[in-house]
Amino acid sequence: VTPQAVIAGTAVVGPRRDLPRAPLADAGQAVERALADAGLAVPDVDGLFTYTHTPTDPRAREMQRTLGIADLSGWGDLGVSGASGMAAVVAAAEAVLSGACQVAVAFKAARQRPPSPGVPAGCLSAEERLLAGYGPFRVAMTSVAMRMRRRAFELGCDPGECGFVAVNASRWAARNDRAARRTLLDLDAYAASRVVLDPLRLHDCDYPVDGAGAVVIARGDVVGNRPAVTIDALSCATGSGHGWLFSDDFLYGATRRCAGRLWERASFGPGDVDVGQVYDGFSYMAIAWLEALGLCPEGRFGKWVEGGDRIGPGGDLPVNTSGGQLAEGRLHTFGLVHEAVRQLRGDCGPHQVAGAATAVVTAGFGPQCAALALRTG
Amino acid sequence: MDAYFTGLAAGRLVAERCQACSRLQFPLEGRCAGCGDGDPLIEVLSGEGVVYSYAVQPGRAAESAEVVLALVEAVEQPGLRYLGLLVDLEAGDLAPGMPLAFRPGDTDAAMVAEWGPAGGWDVT
Numbered sequence: 411v412t413p414q415a416v417i418a419g420t421a422v423v424g425p426r427r428d429l430p431r432a433p434l435a436d437a438g439q440a441v442e443r444a445l446a447d448a449g450l451a452v453p454d455v456d457g458l459f460t461y462t463h464t465p466t467d468p469r470a471r472e473m474q475r476t477l478g479i480a481d482l483s484g485w486g487d488l489g490v491s492g493a494s495g496m497a498a499v500v501a502a503a504e505a506v507l508s509g510a511c512q513v514a515v516a517f518k519a520a521r522q523r524p525p526s527p528g529v530p531a532g533c534l535s536a537e538e539r540l541l542a543g544y545g546p547f548r549v550a551m552t553s554v555a556m557r558m559r560r561r562a563f564e565l566g567c568d569p570g571e572c573g574f575v576a577v578n579a580s581r582w583a584a585r586n587d588r589a590a591r592r593t594l595l596d597l598d599a600y601a602a603s604r605v606v607l608d609p610l611r612l613h614d615c616d617y618p619v620d621g622a623g624a625v626v627i628a629r630g631d632v633v634g635n636r637p638a639v640t641i642d643a644l645s646c647a648t649g650s651g652h653g654w655l656f657s658d659d660f661l662y663g664a665t666r667r668c669a670g671r672l673w674e675r676a677s678f679g680p681g682d683v684d685v686g687q688v689y690d691g692f693s694y695m696a697i698a699w700l701e702a703l704g705l706c707p708e709g710r711f712g713k714w715v716e717g718g719d720r721i722g723p724g725g726d727l728p729v730n731t732s733g734g735q736l737a738e739g740r741l742h743t744f745g746l747v748h749e750a751v752r753q754l755r756g757d758c759g760p761h762q763v764a765g766a767a768t769a770v771v772t773a774g775f776g777p778q779c780a781a782l783a784l785r786t787g
Numbered sequence: 788m789d790a791y792f793t794g795l796a797a798g799r800l801v802a803e804r805c806q807a808c809s810r811l812q813f814p815l816e817g818r819c820a821g822c823g824d825g826d827p828l829i830e831v832l833s834g835e836g837v838v839y840s841y842a843v844q845p846g847r848a849a850e851s852a853e854v855v856l857a858l859v860e861a862v863e864q865p866g867l868r869y870l871g872l873l874v875d876l877e878a879g880d881l882a883p884g885m886p887l888a889f890r891p892g893d894t895d896a897a898m899v900a901e902w903g904p905a906g907g908w909d910v911t
Contacts, residue, residue, distance in 0.1 A: 536816070540788070547844075556841065556856075559840045607843070
């Protein structure tokens with residue numbers, strides 16, 4: 411029997427807006443706390459994986475030196491084309507599942523004002539180069555504003571439906587003392603917020619923070635009887651097309667392929683999900699993920715969400731129960747994984763979903779998608 | 788992408804045409820992403836397109852104008868999309884599938900594509 415990969419421990423440092431520290435210091439603290447959470451120690455670690463989307467992100471080998479790990483049997487610095495920090499989580503899980511590592515740690519530091527990621531190498535730089543001629547536009551944000559409008563064209567959805575996601579994030583964040591943005595938002599405040607790139611508003615954008623996250627993934631037999639969460643399935647997808655602005659599936663990017671692949675592999679299906687942690691770098695992305703995962707009928711989010719009650723505290727399908735990246739803060743998916751694990755352990759206190767036994771976590775958008783199906787045991 | 792900017796400078800909108808599968812492609816990649824053929828030819832398009840989607844950047848100050856950045860689908864092939872500025876059009880009047888015509892434009896940073904009302908100007 412192939413040993414399963416489990417999430418043995420997680421940690422989040424911050425998120426906060428006040429005292430920026432060196433990214434390596436935050437990330438190192440996150441790794442140490444995640445190991446303590448797992449009941450493991452630094453010498454147990456034989457794999458380190460990180461998502462390096464900016465030039466100052468600490469590398470896996472720097473973390474090795476900081477922690478004092480004599481040798482690694484697997485490591486990786488996953489670059490800008492990955493599915494946010496989930497790229498590192500997936501790489502760590504794959505290392506464990508393949509037998510390359512017994513205990514692999516994924517980590518990532520978050521910065522309020524990260525240095526520019528620069529232009530990715532190769533043909534994918536075409537989007538950056540094209541966009542640069544038009545002014546201070548960013549590829550992901552521009553593509554999201556255009557997707558919101560295209561969704562209105564094709565499916566008749568009011569872009570204001572994104573407000574339900576922003577309001578939901580604030581409702582959950584109000585119950586989560588980790589959250590960096592705890593101002594309660596209502597639909598009127600959302601509708602009155604600054605237009606960044608019409609139809610995209612300020613409250614559609616994730617909340618920049620300083621901090622870090624870490625996830626410890628281990629072979630099931632290594633962690634023994636300690637409480638862990640099983641990785642039931644994982645999946646990644648790029649979808650087809652050139653990139654973000656020129657992806658073939660403009661409304662959903664690679665989310666539908668990623669979700670389809672996840673459910674082919676998982677032991678449970680969308681109807682069995684107790685809690686969802688879906689990527690919300692922009693609120694639109696959360697809607698696309700919920701629909702791609704089959705948690706909500708395609709193009710029906712605005713009605714399905716029942717004014718927000720459905721995904722809020724006490725709802726049928728609680729979503730982004732930490733406040734997500736919109737309100738807990740932009741931890742590059744590590745906050746979402748941390749929250750999913752805490753939910754399945756029943757450790758969430760005021761934002762706990764009673765009896766949560768299954769969770770789905772998704773990351774990224776456009777051509778950079780990944781997802782995890784998690785369960786207790 | 789150099790051929791794209793050279794084309795703009797000469798007033799032309801170009802795509803890559805795959806010699807093996809005949810597919811048109813943009814952005815230019817030097818290789819057909821549909822069939823993998825490595826030798827696509829540069830082809831000049833008609834400069835006719837339709838609105839696919841757009842986003843509006845509000846004016847930063849009272850006197851600065853809003854910028855309407857669009858994705859425009861070329862009439863030559865479904866899914867063949869271009870980025871460009873919408874000019875001489877009111878954002879409120881825009882609708883999906885609305886016909887547009889291309890012309891080269893210039894910003895401080897680079898040559899860009901502009902799209903205005905079909906028949907609104909002569910395309911050379």
